[in-house]
Every structure is written in C-alpha cells, then in structure tokens.
Amino acid sequence: MLPDFTATVGALAATVAEREQGAGGSPQAARxxxxxxxxxxxxxxxxxxxxxxLFFDAWPLPRRGRFFHALSPAERRAQMEAWEAGPAHMLMRxxxxxxxxxxxxx
Amino acid sequence: MSEPVxxxxxxxxxxxxxxxxxxxxxxxxxxxxxxxxxxxxxxDLPLDAMAHFSGEEILHKYRHAGVxxxxxxxxxxYVEGRCVGGGSEVNRGLxxxxxxxxxxxxxxxxxxxxxxxxxxxxxxxxxxxxxxIAALPGTPPPLSQRLGEGxxxxxxxxxxxxxLYDYETGRKQSMSATFVPRFRQxxxxxxxxxxxxxxxxxxxxxxxxxRHRSTGSVTIVADALFVACGAVQTPALLRRSGIRHNIGxxxxxxxxxxxxxxxxxxxxxxxxxxxxxxxxxxxxxxxxGCSISSPAMLALALAANPPMRARIAADAARMGLxxxxxxxxxGRVRTLPGCHDPVVSVCHEQAELDQLYxxxxxxxxxxxxxGAQAVQPCMPGFAMLRSVEDMxxxxxxxxxxxAMLTSVHVFASCPMGEDRRLSATDSWGRIHDADGxxxxxxxxxxxxxxxxxxGSVMAIAHRNALHAIARRFA
Numbered sequence: 045m046l047p048d049f050t051a052t053v054g055a056l057a058a059t060v061a062e063r064e065q066g067a068g069g070s071p072q073a074a075r076x077x078x079x080x081x082x083x084x085x086x087x088x089x090x091x092x093x094x095x096x097x098l099f100f101d102a103w104p105l106p107r108r109g110r111f112f113h114a115l116s117p118a119e120r121r122a123q124m125e126a127w128e129a130g131p132a133h134m135l136m137r138x139x140x141x142x143x144x145x146x147x148x149x150x
Numbered sequence: 151m152s153e154p155v156x157x158x159x160x161x162x163x164x165x166x167x168x169x170x171x172x173x174x175x176x177x178x179x180x181x182x183x184x185x186x187x188x189x190x191x192x193x194d195l196p197l198d199a200m201a202h203f204s205g206e207e208i209l210h211k212y213r214h215a216g217v218x219x220x221x222x223x224x225x226x227x228y229v230e231g232r233c234v235g236g237g238s239e240v241n242r243g244l245x246x247x248x249x250x251x252x253x254x255x256x257x258x259x260x261x262x263x264x265x266x267x268x269x270x271x272x273x274x275x276x277x278x279x280x281x282x283i284a285a286l287p288g289t290p291p292p293l294s295q296r297l298g299e300g301x302x303x304x305x306x307x308x309x310x311x312x313x314l315y316d317y318e319t320g321r322k323q324s325m326s327a328t329f330v331p332r333f334r335q336x337x338x339x340x341x342x343x344x345x346x347x348x349x350x351x352x353x354x355x356x357x358x359x360x361r362h363r364s365t366g367s368v369t370i371v372a373d374a375l376f377v378a379c380g381a382v383q384t385p386a387l388l389r390r391s392g393i394r395h396n397i398g399x400x401x402x403x404x405x406x407x408x409x410x411x412x413x414x415x416x417x418x419x420x421x422x423x424x425x426x427x428x429x430x431x432x433x434x435x436x437x438x439g440c441s442i443s444s445p446a447m448l449a450l451a452l453a454a455n456p457p458m459r460a461r462i463a464a465d466a467a468r469m470g471l472x473x474x475x476x477x478x479x480x481g482r483v484r485t486l487p488g489c490h491d492p493v494v495s496v497c498h499e500q501a502e503l504d505q506l507y508x509x510x511x512x513x514x515x516x517x518x519x520x521g522a523q524a525v526q527p528c529m530p531g532f533a534m535l536r537s538v539e540d541m542x543x544x545x546x547x548x549x550x551x552x553a554m555l556t557s558v559h560v561f562a563s564c565p566m567g568e569d570r571r572l573s574a575t576d577s578w579g580r581i582h583d584a585d586g587x588x589x590x591x592x593x594x595x596x597x598x599x600x601x602x603x604x605g606s607v608m609a610i611a612h613r614n615a616l617h618a619i620a621r622r623f624a
Binding site for chain 2: 064065066067077080081082084085086087088089133137140141144145146147148149
C-alpha cells in the first residue's frame with residue numbers, strides 16, 4: 045500500500061467536517077472542492093504540495109502502522125490537531141481554509 | 151466546451167483581457183468603427199451564472215480557483231477574476247473616483263501628463279453612465295451602519311460608498327452586464343477561453359500566438375494591440391514576449407487585515423444588501439470597511455481562530471466581518487522557463503506594516519464603540535477581545551508570522567509616465583519603444599489608491615483609448 049493523495053485530502057476534509065459543528069456541507073463535497081482547487085492552482089505549487097501531503101499521509105506509519113487516511117476518525121483528529129500546532133500549520137491551514145469554504149457554503 | 155474559432159484571425163484592433171480596462175478600451179475602438187477582437191482567457195459566463203462569493207463561483211470565475219499568492223514575509227494571498235468581465239465579475243463593485251491627492255502624487259513621482267481631476271472628470275462621467283454607478287437607496291444594512299455608528303462615536307467620518315449596482319432590479323453590475331454588451335452591439339467580437347501566449351511585431355502588424363480551449367493553436371494578426379490581462383498576467387505576457395523595461399518590477403497591492411465583531415443584536419440577516427460603509431479619513435495610511443459576512447466568508451476569515459468560528463452556527467446573524475487595508479507590499483512578477491504561471495514575490499517596509507497594524511487597532515476601537523460584545527482579529531495566536539481594555543494584550547508590533555494578508559486589488563506593475571527610469575509606458579499607456587503597443591489595465595497605475603481602484607482603471611482606459619483612436623494608434 046502507498047500514500048494516497050486523494051484519500052488523504054478526503055480524510056482531512058472529513059476531519060474538518062466532523063469538528064465543524066453546524067456547517068451544512070458534506071465531507072465529500074468539501075473533498076471535491078479541495079481537489080478542484082488543487083487542480084486549478086499554479087503549476088509550480090502543485091508538485092511540492094502533493095509531495096508534502098503524501099509525506100504527511102505516511103507520517104503515522106512508523107508509530108501506528110497505518111497511513112493517515114486509514115486512521116480512525118478520533119486518531120485522525122488528534123493527528124491533525126498536532127500538525128496544526130506544529131511546523132505543519134501552514135499546510136493544514138491551506139486544507140482547512142478550502143474545506144471550510146465548501147462546508148459553510150451549503 | 152466553447153465554440154471552435156478559425157486558427158487565424160484578423161482584426162484592426164485586438165484587446166487581450168476583458169476586465170474593466172480591456173472592456174472599456176475594446177468598446178471605444180469598436181464604436182470608432184474598427185473591427186475589434188476582445189480576447190479572454192477565461193470562460194464567458196453570465197453575471198448570475200452562479201451565486202456571488204460561492205464555492206462554485208470561486209472555481210469557475212477566479213484565477214487558479216482563488217489560490218494565488220505573492221511570496222514574502224509576510225506573503226499576500228490575492229484574487230483575480232478569470233472570465234469575461236475579469237475582476238468586475240467577482241468583486242463587490244464598490245466604486246470611487248481616484249482621490250485628487252493620488253493623481254497629484256502620480257503626476258509628481260512618474261511625470262504623468264494631463265492626469266488631473268479636471269482632465270479625468272469627463273472620462274469618469276462617461277464610464278459611470280454605462281457601468282451604472284449608484285448610491286444605495288434607503289437604509290444600509292445594520293452590519294454596515296454599525297461601522298458608521300462606531301466611527302461617529304469616536305468623532306471619525308464614515309461614508310457610504312457607491313457601487314456598480316442596479317438597485318431597481320437588485321442586481322450587481324459588471325463588465326459582462328454593461329460594457330461587453332455595448333461592445334457587441336458596436337460589432338465587436340468576444341473570444342473567450344483563449345490564452346495569449348506571446349506577442350510579436352511582424353511586417354508592421356502585431357501577431358498574437360494564442361491557445362484556444364477548443365481550437366488549439368490560434369494566430370491573431372492586428373494593426374493595433376492593447377494588453378489588458380491584469381497587473382500580474384500583463385507583465386507575464388510582455389516578459390514572455392521579450393519586453394522587459396520596468397515591466398513587472400513594481401506590483402502593488404491593497405493588503406487587508408480582518409476582524410470579526412460579535413454584536414448583541416442581529417446585524418447580518420439573510421437577504422440584506424451588501425454593506426457599504428467605509429472610514430476613509432485615515433487614508434493613505436489605511437482605510438477601513440465592511441466585508442461580505444456570509445457564514446462561509448466568516449469561517450474562512452476565522453480559519454485560524456476556532457473559538458470564534460465555533461459560534462458561527464448559532465450566532466452568524468450577530469457577526470460582522472470588517473477589514474483594514476493600506477498599500478504595503480512591493481512586488482515583482484517573473485516568468486520561469488517552462489512554467490505556465492508567473493511567480494510573484496513581495497517585500498514590505500516595516501513602516502507600512504506598522505501603519506496597517508495601527509489601522510487594525512483603529513478598526514477594533516470602532517467596533518467596540520459600535521457596541522460589539524467581542525472582537526476577534528483574524529490572525530493565528532490572537533485572542534478574542536472582550537473590551538477596549540483587552541487591546542492592551544495585543545502584541546506591540548504586527549508579528550510577521552501571524553499576518554494573514556489578503557488582497558483583492560493588484561496593480562501598478564507597469565506604471566505609466568514620462569520618467570523612463572520608473573515607467574513602462576508613456577503617459578497614455580504606450581509601452582516605451584514598442585511600436586505603439588499599449589497597456590490598458592490596472593498595471594498602468596503608479597501606486598496605491600487605497601480606495602477601490604476599478605473606477606480609476608476604467609477612467610484611465612477611457613482616456614487612453616480616446617487618445618489612441620485620435621492618433622490612429624500611432
């Protein structure tokens with residue numbers, strides 16, 4: 045099994061959706077919005093962002109034996125909050141911001 | 151998918167870019183009897199094709215789906231329109247004439263000829279008639295009034311800005327609803343979904359190499375050419391084409407800091423008109439205003455402030471989003487070999503960042519004076535403030551790592567003027583030593599206006615197009 049970009053974006057969107065009380069949008073729509081935004085962003089930004097996302101998908105592997113996208117919702121949320129408080133906060137803010145736009149537009 | 155076009159097109163005049171500058175320019179050229187092509191990289195969508203400020207609109211009408219950034223410390227995220235009508239389709243349509251002191255500054259710094267309020271007045275009037283500039287009839291929405299009340303209690307002046315808006319039909323206006331139909335009526339042809347890749351002068355004419363979404367490679371040959379792709383894409387196209395003197399070296403922004411206020415009563419009701427109040431008395435140091443405060447825009451602004459964001463579900467009607475903006479940030483536009491998209495970098499002068507932060511503190515004071523129960527500066531690491539006294543807990547200076555700067559205005563990347571050390575074009579948009587090649591967009595501005603620049607862009611384009619037509623584009 046390899047890191048999976050689409051599944052990681054889906055897991056991040058689902059985690060944001062789960063903690064966003066009252067937002068009407070679905071995690072699937074949020075994932076699709078993030079992926080569509082990613083596809084439209086400047087070409088020179090996509091490869092490093094994809095690589096960073098795959099790196100973070102693989103991050104829990106040594107300790108938990110599973111990719112981020114395969115963790116339980118509670119584990120994903122704890123992991124994501126740890127990233128948000130650490131050096132990965134910019135990447136997380138990027139994904140959270142895009143997911144929020146979709147979740148709250150519904 | 152758009153209709154295919156011929157792979158070779160011929161016109162008297164070609165205008166690349168259909169935003170406020172390009173649409174006005176193309177309309178005047180077509181009405182003067184020239185066969186005119188208006189080329190747009192993005193799609194041709196009706197103004198109301200999708201809800202304004204919705205995710206769908208962001209994906210279809212914004213360049214790069216809104217994910218565009220000038221890299222610096224701090225970086226600035228900015229948005230541009232990419233559709234027929236350009237930025238006018240996706241902005242709120244707030245409208246101001248260029249302040250007289252700004253015109254005086256430009257005339258002095260860049261030696262721009264004939265750029266006085268009196269000389270520009272007929273051009274503003276002509277554009278305002280077509281673009282349907284209007285004041286909000288009746289009472290502004292509470293979210294807007296609150297800012298005005300806060301300013302008044304502090305002894306400050308606030309104004310209600312005009313907009314490109316048809317208040318009779320309740321419809322926002324834009325280029326696709328005003329100048330573009332006028333252009334078509336004059337016999338002009340719009341070609342959407344076509345990206346200009348390079349331009350060159352050949353046999354006394356301009357040749358544009360372009361790529362159309364359906365047709366593929368297309369060549370346009372025109373006697374006269376205006377580049378109006380916006381302040382980032384115009385310098386990118388020119389630099390790709392080997393034209394580089396003062397091109398893309400002086401990009402400017404109106405970066406914003408935002409704050410969300412929580413009031414005791416509803417201020418933000420579904421169906422309210424867009425807010426229009428602005429505090430302009432501190433310009434050019436900074437200007438203050440109201441933002442669209444839908445739940446999505448509140449959530450986006452509060453992305454780094456979960457405690458206030460958690461209140462959106464229950465309290466969105468009592469929440470308002472406000473901004474302060476100034477002219478901090480000096481940017482450059484560069485193209486990279488093999489890269490489709492230009493790279494934008496920005497650096498800041500500390501004094502300008504300090505002024506912006508001072509502006510944020512003025513905004514917070516105004517919101518508390520307006521009766522806010524809590525104010526949340528929209529930046530990571532900033533706590534929710536419960537009173538003016540809590541402002542003592544704010545950091546002394548704006549922490550660069552926390553500054554989440556956003557801008558909806560980009561301009562001044564190819565300034566006009568007779569001073570060749572600073573300017574890319576002459577006083578009328580003609581690129582220096584480029585055989586009559588002209589720029590017709592926000593790139594021509596010589597610096598920030600702090601006020602919304604769309605009126606300036608339209609009036610300067612109108613002035614320069616008439617100048618070009620009178621000289622048969624020489």
